[in-house]
């Protein structure tokens with residue numbers, strides 16, 4: 389072999405040897421990193437640690453889990469991040485609070501790496517393993533597939549069946565839908581105690597106008613609640629359906645130049661000519677106006693521009709058929725139900741039972757005229773109002789449900805869907821407990837899976 393050829397061959401061999409060495413070192417480094425991460429996970433969790441666990445095939449869920457952890461850490465929370473393949477299902481009991489970000493493949497299957505975890509889930513029978521713990525699930529998927537968010541839904545049911553309580557309802561993300569991700573961030577902000585966390589991706593708003601604002605509860609013991617009417621941009625707006633949400637971009641700064649959005653249930657139909665909202669004015673412990681509600685109820689003036697984007701909220705759309713509906717709300721939760729009742733009226737679906745709770749009949753019977761009219765024209769077959777402070781004993785919508793257990797069962801037996809809108813704290817849990825007692829846990833879970841128990845709670 390000639391000398392140049394020999395040199396060329398030696399170079400190739402040397403390069404190959406270097407590549408092998410590099411690959412070997414990289415594998416060792418990765419192994420060491422993995423072992424360190426596993427060691428950290430195996431160590432006892434600090435009592436207050438919140439677990440963010442993910443199952444990802446191509447890295448999207450992993451990236452969102454990292455962003456989730458970052459948002460929570462910004463609020464000073466102690467967070468552990470782990471892939472589901474690094475955790476033993478039984479070890480979940482070490483955590484009091486857990487967030488899961490998981491994708492779905494195949495026929496509702498988990499990503500490959502989480503197959504072992506999913507197997508463990510099957511081995512653990514329903515029980516109280518996670519009693520006292522709280523959880524939430526961000527389910528990634530694509531509605532083009534038959535088993536949309538299948539693994540996320542399955543994990544959500546399993547956690548609940550193990551006795552854990554949802555921090556908030558399952559958030560399903562269709563093909564990376566940024567609006568669903570903003571909804572998840574809204575809840576992260578509440579968990580982190582930070583209402584100023586910037587959106588991961590800011591929405592593109594339409595320019596609406598504040599046409600009218602009416603105080604609905606003068607003299608109330610609660611915060612002022614306003615009915616707002618917004619008119620659409622001249623060039624038209626995105627259509628919406630009863631149950632959808634308005635995302636608002638408050639044109640205010642707080643503590644810097646942050647522009648976090650706020651969500652409000654839409655209380656009107658497109659046929660009404662605009663979007664109506666019921667907004668409760670919120671104040672912080674220092675008396676400062678809430679970022680969004682302060683903007684809408686105090687700072688923005690009639691005629692001012694309101695940055696708004698409609699978010700479809702399929703989970704809270706009215707049933708397509710004329711099945712009976714039990715509609716339960718407290719406070720501003722009436723907003724979402726108001727739009728649903730209008731839609732049912734327009735469709736001629738009249739088997740509607742409204743259960744609404746507030747503080748005092750004298751000041752807080754808001755939208756009372758609408759309700760009386762709907763009662764009179766037969767849109768509402770039945771109405772129960774519950775004013776918590778009008779008697780010595782506090783009374784809430786969940787108490788009304790329990791008192792009317794027989795009627796609730798009869799309506800559900802007749803195919804009714806139950807829709808709940810309003811406070812996550814207190815009301816949603818209380819109503820859930822009451823429904824479990826009235827119908828049984830399994831039947832309520834069946835109703836949920838059949839889309840006959842739906843909630844829009846915040």
Ligand SMILES: Cc1cc2nc3c(=O)[nH]c(=O)nc-3n(C[C@H](O)[C@H](O)[C@H](O)COP(=O)(O)OP(=O)(O)OC[C@H]3O[C@@H](n4cnc5c(N)ncnc54)[C@H](O)[C@@H]3O)c2cc1C
Pocket residue numbers: 574581582583584633650651652653654665666667668669670671672673677678679680681682720721723724844845846
């Ligand atoms: C799906 C959905 C639908 C909703 N529908 C409605 C509706 O129809 N009507 C309605 O009125 N609301 C609704 N909300 C709630 C609404 O989105 C806002 O959360 C609410 O208006 C308060 O927002 P804010 O910006 O005014 O207050 P924020 O500025 O977010 O403050 C809210 C509260 O957090 C506390 N807080 C403020 N700053 C801090 C801080 N730095 N650290 C810790 N705590 C702080 C204060 O106690 C304050 O009262 C809905 C929410 C969701 C998710």
Ligand SMILES: Cc1cc2nc3c(=O)[nH]c(=O)nc-3n(C[C@H](O)[C@H](O)[C@H](O)COP(=O)(O)O)c2cc1C
Pocket residue numbers: 443444445446447448449450491492493494495496497499528529530531533534535536537538564
């Ligand atoms: C081959 C393939 C199969 C999929 N199957 C489903 C499915 O059955 N149900 C579903 O909701 N999404 C399905 N998806 C969508 C993924 O769950 C979604 O893209 C997710 O965001 C991926 O996140 P990841 O990168 O973290 O795995 C599938 C995607 C691919 C590429």
